[in-house]
Amino acid sequence: MAAVCGSSGIASLFSQAAFAAESDIADGKIVRFDFAGLQSMAQALAKKPWGGAPGPLPDTLANLTPQAYNSIQYDAAHSLWNGVANRQLDIQFFHVGMGFRRRVTHVFR
Numbered sequence: 550m551a552a553v554c555g556s557s558g559i560a561s562l563f564s565q566a567a568f569a570a571e572s573d574i575a576d577g578k579i580v581r582f583d584f585a586g587l588q589s590m591a592q593a594l595a596k597k598p599w600g601g602a603p604g605p606l607p608d609t610l611a612n613l614t615p616q617a618y619n620s621i622q623y624d625a626a627h628s629l630w631n632g633v634a635n636r637q638l639d640i641q642f643f644h645v646g647m648g649f650r651r652r653v654t655h656v657f658r
Contacts, residue, residue, distance in 0.1 A: 584627050591629075591642065606645055618647045 580586070605611070625631070629640035 587642070588629060603645075610645060613647060615647065 630636050
């Protein structure tokens with residue numbers, strides 16, 4: 550499983566579904582965006598070859614103040630493998646910004 554974050558990783562996962570939910574869908578097909586869908590997209594993205602160096606951060610992320618960044622809270626109940634009993638690893642998907650200016654490129658198996 551590859552850990553993925555960055556403007557070409559997580560941002561692309563969110564943009565595909567989030568923008569579709571707020572726009573007029575041309576084909577009339579609406580797909581619910583939920584955590585299971587995010588996991589599925591992350592797994593599919595992890596199987597693709599590396600896409601090259603990440604682009605610059607969007608202004609909204611590059612210009613976050615420490616206070617604004619710290620106000621973003623992750624719900625640990627939505628961690629990958631949260632429902633697995635006796636798990637030894639907890640994976641949480643975060644977007645880039647502040648101390649995380651480039652995507653994670655390590656692969657864990």
